[in-house]
Amino acid sequence: MATLRFQALGELFKRQPVSVSLPSPRVTDYYGELVFGKEAMQKYLSKDAYEAVLDAIEAGTTIERKISDAVALGLKSWALDKGATHYTHWFQPLTDGTAEKHDGFIDYGEGGNIISNFSGKLLAQQEPDASSFPSGGIRATFEARGYTAWDVTSPAFIVGTTLCIPTIFISYTGEALDYKTPLLKALAASDKAATDVCQYFDKNITKVHNNLGWEQEYFLIDEALYLTRPDLMLTGRTLMGHASAKDQQLEDHYFSSIPERVTNFMMEIEVEAHKLGIPAKTRHNEVAPNQFELAPIFEECNLANDHNQLIMDVMKRVARKHKFAILLHEKPFAGINGSGKHNNWSMATNTGVNLLSPGKNPKGNMLFLTFFVNVISAVYKHQDLLRASILTMSNTFRLGANEAPPAIVSVFCGTQLSAMLENLVEKVTSEKMTPEEKTALKLGIGRLPEILLDNTDRNRTSPFAFTGNRFEFRAVGSSANCAAAMTALSAAVAQQLREFKVDVDALIKSGVKKDEAIFQVIKKLIIESTPIRFDGDGYSDEWKKEAARRGLSNITSAPESIGKYLDPASKKALVEGGIMSERELEARVEVEYEKFIKKVQIEARVLGDLAINHIVPTAVAYQSHLIENVKGLKEIFTDSEFEELAGARKELIKDISHHISSIKAKTKAMINARKEANVIEHAKEKAFAYEQKVRPFIDDIRYHIDKLELVVDNEMWPLPKYRELLFNR
Ligand code: ADP
Ligand code: MG
Numbered sequence: 054m055a056t057l058r059f060q061a062l063g064e065l066f067k068r069q070p071v072s073v074s075l076p077s078p079r080v081t082d083y084y085g086e087l088v089f090g091k092e093a094m095q096k097y098l099s100k101d102a103y104e105a106v107l108d109a110i111e112a113g114t115t116i117e118r119k120i121s122d123a124v125a126l127g128l129k130s131w132a133l134d135k136g137a138t139h140y141t142h143w144f145q146p147l148t149d150g151t152a153e154k155h156d157g158f159i160d161y162g163e164g165g166n167i168i169s170n171f172s173g174k175l176l177a178q179q180e181p182d183a184s185s186f187p188s189g190g191i192r193a194t195f196e197a198r199g200y201t202a203w204d205v206t207s208p209a210f211i212v213g214t215t216l217c218i219p220t221i222f223i224s225y226t227g228e229a230l231d232y233k234t235p236l237l238k239a240l241a242a243s244d245k246a247a248t249d250v251c252q253y254f255d256k257n258i259t260k261v262h263n264n265l266g267w268e269q270e271y272f273l274i275d276e277a278l279y280l281t282r283p284d285l286m287l288t289g290r291t292l293m294g295h296a297s298a299k300d301q302q303l304e305d306h307y308f309s310s311i312p313e314r315v316t317n318f319m320m321e322i323e324v325e326a327h328k329l330g331i332p333a334k335t336r337h338n339e340v341a342p343n344q345f346e347l348a349p350i351f352e353e354c355n356l357a358n359d360h361n362q363l364i365m366d367v368m369k370r371v372a373r374k375h376k377f378a379i380l381l382h383e384k385p386f387a388g389i390n391g392s393g394k395h396n397n398w399s400m401a402t403n404t405g406v407n408l409l410s411p412g413k414n415p416k417g418n419m420l421f422l423t424f425f426v427n428v429i430s431a432v433y434k435h436q437d438l439l440r441a442s443i444l445t446m447s448n449t450f451r452l453g454a455n456e457a458p459p460a461i462v463s464v465f466c467g468t469q470l471s472a473m474l475e476n477l478v479e480k481v482t483s484e485k486m487t488p489e490e491k492t493a494l495k496l497g498i499g500r501l502p503e504i505l506l507d508n509t510d511r512n513r514t515s516p517f518a519f520t521g522n523r524f525e526f527r528a529v530g531s532s533a534n535c536a537a538a539m540t541a542l543s544a545a546v547a548q549q550l551r552e553f554k555v556d557v558d559a560l561i562k563s564g565v566k567k568d569e570a571i572f573q574v575i576k577k578l579i580i581e582s583t584p585i586r587f588d589g590d591g592y593s594d595e596w597k598k599e600a601a602r603r604g605l606s607n608i609t610s611a612p613e614s615i616g617k618y619l620d621p622a623s624k625k626a627l628v629e630g631g632i633m634s635e636r637e638l639e640a641r642v643e644v645e646y647e648k649f650i651k652k653v654q655i656e657a658r659v660l661g662d663l664a665i666n667h668i669v670p671t672a673v674a675y676q677s678h679l680i681e682n683v684k685g686l687k688e689i690f691t692d693s694e695f696e697e698l699a700g701a702r703k704e705l706i707k708d709i710s711h712h713i714s715s716i717k718a719k720t721k722a723m724i725n726a727r728k729e730a731n732v733i734e735h736a737k738e739k740a741f742a743y744e745q746k747v748r749p750f751i752d753d754i755r756y757h758i759d760k761l762e763l764v765v766d767n768e769m770w771p772l773p774k775y776r777e778l779l780f781n782r
Contacts, residue, residue, distance in 0.1 A: 057281045058773050064277035065781050070314040071375045073321045076328075085330040087135065089128055089209040097127035109205040111260075113241070116205060121173030128209060129158060129171035132216040140171060142179045142201035143217040145232040146186040147644045149532060151362050152222075154181045155215055176218065177203045187647060189640025191228050198225040204233065207359045210329050212366075219359055228637050232536035233355070238632045239543035240354055246550035247400055247408070247424075253557070253567060254420045260403040263543055264523075266351030267361050268335075270392035270531050271368065272344050272380040273315060275781050278773040279378035284659050288652075289382035289447065289532070292660045292751065293668070295759040296388045297776035301341050311338060315345065318375040322347065325367045331360040340456075341390040342779040351397060351523075354543070358535045361394075365532075381532040384450030386775060387755075391451040392531035393458075396538055399523040400424060400546075410522040415492060419568070422575060426474070427549050428524060429464050430578045432517055433585035435545035435626055436462035437606055437617035439517075440528070442541035444614040445645075446652040448530035453609040456592075458516030458528040461600045461607045463587040465515035471588060474579050481576040491568055514591030540632065548626040553578070612740035615645045646736035653743040653751075657727055660751055661720050667771045668758050669713055675765045676709045705764060712757040719757075723750035 055063070076083045085092070094103050102123040108114045116124070132140065141153040160170035179201045186199065201220035209218045222231035229235055240263055247261035279285055284292040311319065319336045326333040332350040339346050347364070351357060365381060372379040384391035400408040406417070408424040432439060439462055444452060453460035466474070480494050512518055516528040529538045553574060560570035584603035589596060600607055608614045617623060619642060627633045633641065683699050683706070690698060730742035762770060 056769070056771050058771055058777075059768075061275075061277035061281045061773060062777060065275055068275070068314070068376065070317050071321075073317045073324070075320075075324060080327055083324075084327045087211045087328045088330040089131055090330060093131050094127070097131045099123055099127075102127065106205060116177075118173055118177075121177050121203075123173070125171050125173045125176040128176065128216070129169065132209075132211060133158070133169060135211050136214055137211050137216045138214045140175075140216040140218065142181065142203075142220040144201050144220045144222040145362060145534060145536065146222055146230060147189075147232065147641070147648075148187060149534075151366065152181075152186070153215070153217065179220070186222075186230060187644045188224065188230050189643035189647075191224050191226075191230065191636070191640045199223065199230055200225070204237070204355075206237075206353075207356050208330070210363075212329075212363075228640070229633065232534045232540075233358075235540045235627075235632050235637075236355060236358065236536040236543075239540040239547065239630075242547040242630050242632060243400070243543040243550075246547040246554070249554055250423065250427075250550050251402060251408075251420070253571065254416060254423075255402075255404065257404050258402045258406075261400055261408065263354040263539070264351045264397075264399045264401055264407075265354040265357035265535065265539060266348065266397035266523075267357060267529075267535055268346055268348040268395040268397070269361065269364065269381075270339055270344060270346045270394065272341070272385050272392065273318065273372065273377045274343060274380065274778050276373070276376045276378050278778055278781065282772055282778075283663060285378070285380070285385070287659050288656050289380060290385045290450070291387070291775075291778070292656060292663065293755050293758040293762070293772070294386065294775045294778070295762045297774070297779055300389045300775070300779060304340070311336070311345075314375065314377075318371060318377060319345070319347070321371045321375070322364070322368055325371060326360075326364055329360075329363060329367070331364055333364070339390070339392075341386070344390060344392065351399075354398075354539055358539060361535055383447045383530045383532060384454075386779065389779075390456045391454070393451065393527060394529045394531045394533060394535065396526040396529050396535055396542075397520070397523050398526060398539070398542060407522055409519075409524065419571065422477075423553075423571060425470075425519070426575050426578050426582075427553050428546055429466070429585060430553075430582045431542075431545040431549035432462060432464050433582035434549065435541070435622055436585065437608070437614070437620055438541050438545055438623040438626060439526075439538070440606075440608060441614050441617045441623065442537045443526075443528045443530060443533065444608070444611050445530055445533060446611055446649045447532055448528075449609065449611050451530065452528060453607075458514070459591045459596065459607070460609045461591070461597065461605050462516055462528075462585070463591065463600070463605065464524075464585050465512045465518035465588055466586055467512075467519060468588060470519065471586060474586075477572075478576055478579050481572045486569060486572070491572070494572070512588065512591075515587070516591070541626075544626040544630050544632045548630050551630075610744060611649050612646065612737065612744050615642055615649065615740070616737065618642045618645070643736050646740040649740050650730075650736070650743050653748050654727065656751055657723055657747055660754055661723060663772075664716050664720050664754055664758060668761060669716060671769050671771055672709055672713050672761050672765055675769055676706055676713070678766070679706050679709075709761065709764065712761050715757045716754055719750055719754045723747060723754065726750065 094106060102120050105116050105120045106124060109116050139155040139157050141155045143151055143153050146152050158169040158171055160168055162168035180198060181201060199222055201222050204219045204221055207219035209216060211217065221234045221237065223234060224230055243263060244261050248258060251258035251261060282291065284290065323333045332352065333347060334350050335348040337346055349360065352360065368379050402408065408420060411421045412418045440460065451457040477494065518525045518527065526538055526542060529535060556574045557570045560573060561567055584605055587596065597607060618638060627638055628635050679702055683702050686699050687695050726746040730739055730747055733739040733742055
């Protein structure tokens with residue numbers, strides 16, 4: 054019988070593109086139809102209820118019980134009209150992905166008859182039995198109870214026949230157990246700090262929000278092949294596989310035409326996204342074969358993040374329908390590009406100003422400069438926090454490798470803006486500036502918009518790049534919840550803006566004029582944060598040396614990086630900034646260590662299994678063939694003829710033996726290393742043990758397997774090869 058691999062390959066000959074038709078040629082006809090947005094609210098809510106919800110979204114007011122009952126009623130009625138039968142509080146625990154527990158609208162009425170029921174209480178708060186989500190020990194000491202509470206700022210939506218209500222997830226004692234709670238707090242802190250600073254420039258600015266535009270990279274492979282690769286199914290990446298003779302070296306995949314089967318998949322994703330009010334806009338091929346990208350138009354950060362979480366789910370579902378498996382892992386294939394999730398980020402005011410876009414007049418430019426420089430400073434002071442927020446186990450394969458941002462955090466400004474900053478340092482003297490000098494300086498910045506047009510050079514090697522009207526945090530992993538990165542960034546920027554205000558206020562108090570004071574502090578920040586600015590090639594070895602000279606940290610180890618959450622600078626931003634309590638932060642760090650440990654453990658187990666029960670038996674079988682062959686040769690040839698003929702075959706037999714023995718010995722040693730690590734109680738030490746003692750075996754064992762793949766009879770090899778995984782679609 055053919056191996057599973059050949060059966061799977063056989064499936065490919067039968068594949069047809071799954072056809073997709075648009076619900077209507079006009080996207081506006083169905084955009085947002087599954088979202089309880091403004092339009093639906095106006096239709097289903099009373100004026101009072103509608104306004105209360107808008108108020109809650111815009112001004113953060115709380116919704117009274119009476120009103121939430123009215124909202125629940127309207128929401129239920131809308132959902133039933135759309136065919137929903139169940140509802141769920143949709144939340145983001147500290148695992149990969151989202152969680153939901155569905156309840157039917159069905160209930161007993163007063164007379165014992167069946168009615169459909171949904172109240173304000175059910176809308177506002179739920180108590181899922183969620184004791185098996187990671188909590189870093191927070192719940193263990195109190196109660197296993199966790200609560201979900203309605204996030205009014207992100208509209209409810211329908212998936213299939215379920216009404217999903219975005220919620221936060223907290224413990225009985227109020228500690229955050231999810232990604233959303235700290236994100237909302239960080240966004241609020243950044244709003245407050247940024248608004249305070251904006252007040253120097255424009256009294257009309259009373260609110261500042263963060264924008265996020267994520268670019269989601271992913272791989273698609275055929276489902277039949279996926280199902281025959283236990284490593285892909287259980288770990289999200291291939292733990293073995295020799296490089297394909299051709300992969301991305303011809304650079305012929307990037308932006309090339311998209312195959313029909315994939316186009317149909319993308320089209321369906323977009324339709325689904327648009328119905329859910331996710332403004333999907335861009336789709337293209339990425340660098341590696343079978344690698345693609347999806348990007349929406351940016352939105353408010355919390356909403357954008359919900360949408361990213363949701364789209365990852367939608368993508369998985371739609372992929373199945375098209376007989377694809379979608380790989381969101383950061384590095385599904387060794388030796389070719391991995392996937393990231395660029396987080397395009399900016400801050401904008403209630404007056405419609407993008408604070409990271411150079412203005413049209415001197416005042417606007419001062420505002421831009423203030424925020425631009427403060428963000429750079431924040432990244433400088435909190436580089437370790439930012440890295441901690443993105444360096445997960447799976448992202449370690451990408452970060453610091455040669456195709457992805459380095460593990461050194463730096464900021465790319467581009468030549469023009471860098472020159473502008475240098476110029477400013479020179480022009481702002483300790484003596485009092487004349488009004489003319491000030492205007493000249495402001496005007497100097499004023500010339501930026503034209504220059505910027507061609508200044509957004511595509512420096513692809515920077516982890517944090519300014520791209521004209523936003524910063525692009527490129528080190529975020531493709532499978533990650535963006536909230537971790539956005540929480541760290543917003544908290545860091547908020548902290549920096551608070552410090553900025555303290556400094557400026559102190560100068561003003563000592564008699565310095567406001568403009569002058571702002572210039573002085575900006576100058577100080579530019580000088581101070583010089584080391585973080587780097588416009589060169591971030592992949593080069595020279596940069597590593599140069600960064601070390603500059604005193605920048607370069608951490609490629611996830612356990613080491615996770616620990617930086619507890620550094621004084623990080624605590625300042627997170628704990629003093631009111632984003633997390635000390636206890637919540639410690640619990641979070643504990644969860645991160647645990648996740649790291651478990652992911653390495655799973656990889657080690659899967660590799661051990663595959664090595665021993667897939668690869669070794671195959672290699673032994675092929676070796677037996679060879680041995681039979683050699684024996685046959687010996688029978689029919691004379692001794693001297695035999696020596697000449699069988700030499701190469703005997704070498705091959707030895708070679709195979711060597712690899713088999715190495716695999717067996719190393720797998721055994723890996724299991725022992727795991728046993729030793731498993732008895733360590735302290736999560737941090739255990740994570741280090743897994744990283745230093747267990748993890749190296751994974752590559753080591755793989756090396757021998759990949760060598761075997763090259764010599765063992767292709768017909769016998771059990772797992773789909775890289776060339777098959779990467780070029781079938
Ligand atoms: P590229 O791949 O060239 O970087 P894309 O068009 O793929 O660009 O993605 C850019 C992303 O940045 C989109 O999601 C876009 O909406 C977003 N974006 C554009 N301007 C801003 C901004 N001011 N703030 C945040 N995100 C932005
Ligand atoms: Mg980009």
